[in-house]
Amino acid sequence: MQIDIYSDPHLYDAAHVWKTNDIEFITNCALEHGDPILEMASGTGRLAVPLIKKGFNYTGVEISEPFVEFTKKKLTSINTNYNIVQGDMKSIDLKQKYKFIFIGFNSICHLLTNQELSAFFNCVYAHLMDGGLFLIDTFVPNPIFLYRPKHKTYVMEFDLPNGERCIVNEINQYDPDTQINKIKWFFESSRVDQFIFDMHMIYPDTMDRLLNESGFVINDKFGDYDMSPFSSESHLQIYSCTK
Numbered sequence: 001m002q003i004d005i006y007s008d009p010h011l012y013d014a015a016h017v018w019k020t021n022d023i024e025f026i027t028n029c030a031l032e033h034g035d036p037i038l039e040m041a042s043g044t045g046r047l048a049v050p051l052i053k054k055g056f057n058y059t060g061v062e063i064s065e066p067f068v069e070f071t072k073k074k075l076t077s078i079n080t081n082y083n084i085v086q087g088d089m090k091s092i093d094l095k096q097k098y099k100f101i102f103i104g105f106n107s108i109c110h111l112l113t114n115q116e117l118s119a120f121f122n123c124v125y126a127h128l129m130d131g132g133l134f135l136i137d138t139f140v141p142n143p144i145f146l147y148r149p150k151h152k153t154y155v156m157e158f159d160l161p162n163g164e165r166c167i168v169n170e171i172n173q174y175d176p177d178t179q180i181n182k183i184k185w186f187f188e189s190s191r192v193d194q195f196i197f198d199m200h201m202i203y204p205d206t207m208d209r210l211l212n213e214s215g216f217v218i219n220d221k222f223g224d225y226d227m228s229p230f231s232s233e234s235h236l237q238i239y240s241c242t243k
């Protein structure tokens with residue numbers, strides 16, 4: 001069966017319990033730069049939860065309606081100092097400016113063309129206060145991954161909401177002309193479901209150019225959450241930008 005993990009917040013949360021290594025870094029950025037905070041592509045509130053627990057004034061923009069409804073319920077049980085808005089991060093107009101805006105966990109790769117990336121950067125620019133910080137956290141495209149053999153590769157395993165163990169294997173097909181990596185995940189438990197999604201491989205030189213064209217100044221580029229400088233060995237590209 002075809003599934004859409006971005007329509008199923010319980011499945012998304014179950015599959016991503018392992019992703020915690022960015023929380024301290026994002027929280028420290030928030031502590032340093034202050035609120036109000038805007039997260040683009042806020043998902044199921046994975047990063048909203050620790051920020052709201054610390055008392056920050058937080059807004060998340062998320063395109064998936066089921067995720068928005070689920071997240072509102074999840075966050076209300078913590079406190080009500082948040083706003084989750086359903087919308088497209090390329091074009092939303094929140095009629096407010098923010099001190100700290102971020103997009104985490106490779107979400108920027110869902111913007112599939114450079115035109116979409118530029119529209120997104122312009123939208124962020126319009127929402128960023130003077131002196132505010134814009135942070136991007138995404139992986140560096142890796143040719144070993146993009147051009148690997150065409151057989152299923154193990155990605156992760158986790159417990160489904162019904163308690164069954166689920167193994168995720170994937171295959172991918174990369175098109176260097178469009179720079180889009182087509183990924184097929186096989187969720188294998190007592191049955192096999194497929195989730196197919198596209199990711200835009202954004203190379204650092206493209207990111208630099210499009211950010212500059214949108215008026216951003218890149219102040220720091222880190223290669224990991226420990227804030228080590230970005231290098232040719234880095235797996236992550238973490239951008240810290242101002243207007």
Ligand SMILES: C[S@@+](CC[C@H](N)C(=O)[O-])C[C@H]1O[C@@H](n2cnc3c(N)ncnc32)[C@H](O)[C@@H]1O
Nearest residue numbers: 006041042043046062063064088089105107110
């Ligand atoms: C990898 S998940 C990350 C979610 C969350 N930020 C986290 O760290 O767990 C990517 C999210 O981007 C959302 N998304 C994709 N395109 C979007 C768009 N154009 N505007 C807003 N959200 C979008 C998806 O629905 C999904 O929730």
